[in-house]
Amino acid sequence: MLAIVCGASAWPNADFSGSIAYANTAHGWREYLTDRCGMVVEEEDLLWLFDSLLDVSGHSASIADFISSRIEEGEFVHGAGLLIFLIYIGHGAFLGKRRDYCLPIRSTTSLPLPQQSSLHVADLAELLSRQAPSSSRVVILDCCFAGQAFKHFQSSVENLTKAKLELVLDQNRTTRRIALLCASSAHDPAQIDEDESYTLFGRAVLSVLREGDTAELSDMSLRRVCELARGRLESRGDDSPIPEVHSPDQTTGDLSSEAIFPNPRREDRVLSTASSGVLPVAARIAPPTRKRRRRAPIFLWMSLNRWYLVVASLVVLIATVAWVELPQLWSRDQVAQTGPRTGADPAMTPCVADSKVVAGTQNNPDFLVELIESPKCESFWARITRYGDSAPGNSVAVAIYRRDNPDGPERQNVSVPDSQSAITRMIHRQDPTDRLCATGSITIGPTTIGPSVPLCT
Helix, strand or coil, X not given: CEXXXXXXXXCCCCCCXXXXXXXXXXXXXXXXXXXXXXXXXXXXXXXXXXXXXXXXXXXXXXXXXXXXXXXXXXXXHHHCCCEEEEEEECCCEEECCCCEEEXXXXXXXXXXXXXXXXXXXXXXXXXXXXXXXXXXXXXEEECCCHHHHHHHHCCCHHHHHHHHHHHHHCCCCCCCXXXXXXCCCCCCCCCECXXXXXXXXXXXXXXXXXXXXXXXXXXXXXXXXXXXXXHHHXXXXXXXXXXXXXXXXCCCCCHHHCEEECCCCCHHHHHHHHHXXXXXXXXXXXXXCCCCCCCCCCCCCCCCCCHHHHHHHHHHHHHHHXXXXXXXXXXXXXXXXXXXXXXXXXXXXXXXXXXXXXXXXXXXXXXXXXXXXXXXXXXXXXXXXXXXXXXXCCEEEEEEEXXXXXXXXXXXXXXXXXXXXXXXXXXXXXXXXXXXXXXXXEEECCEEEXXXXXXXX
């Protein structure tokens, strides 16, 4: 089982309002996916692109490489036998003259054209189909007009004919199915909860998954989860958007009706909890078993008395490895020289390629401060994002520093006027025990809000 989580909590260079609700919802999904009482997805099988600094091409390449590497490692032919989750949290919008349905990411910009820097749902659907055509896919869209995605995940007549032919020829290997869980219809916007701590859809669905189904004491299908979440939203008695389930591809059955989510209310789980205090993993689609590739002996064909061929082959092999590896070693040395240097602009280094948010402020209604890490460069930087649309005439400020020397020479400060967001320069972590902290503030007219409570690693 693989999981991909993308989206954003803020769009500093585009006309989309940010909220901590998006971040909280995304982290709620991550916790559920990796929890042993949830979907039990291993960290190496989770691709976290939420609030990533990568552009559209970087997102696509990361998803393609991630799926390809896992398919190769598990020896899943074309993804057969593999279940892939793709979850997006953020905004959904119709952009450009063609009104393409797009999903803005953190790097989306209003200029020159926002559709050029946003994920196109049609492209995402094609990417998944190309990388793992025989896989089962669950796509969860927590954004406005999410139901619009349905048509993009439908197969053409040509592809359906091809899939049916593959199914007849290879009944045991094809597992192609697609199911969508949408926060709203194709015509309705999604909403954030009143306290702006979660999205309405995210809170309802995650609550169902955590609390379980008391009416049917069996594991839950995507359709059942949607039904229970819809009941919670309808009970509010307001105009909350109603989630939808779609099954645009049922080549090998309706994935939305398959019990893939563990139900904490199942009797065997309750009994197990009472005796051991640990909830057992649900009986569902088995996680992929990784197989070691059997490597054929290279020199068995050689006669033992022709040892000189062995020596010659080894020389060629060593030369080939040196030819391939030396440029990579030089490249890594370059990264070591240009990436981790304290005071470097992260956007001008290779460190941004593997960067990820490792900590963020919680329940701050005015702004979000985040600590960002590049594991490859062993470096950190900080980012602040203002909520709302009060950037003109005001400023944002953020700083990162070593906890044991907060005002030392390596402290990185930045203050940017007329901006929704700001990013500091990097601090290279010299030792794994180094503690780094970040804090930020914003101005609204003559009032300064902050500094925030220090956020530390």
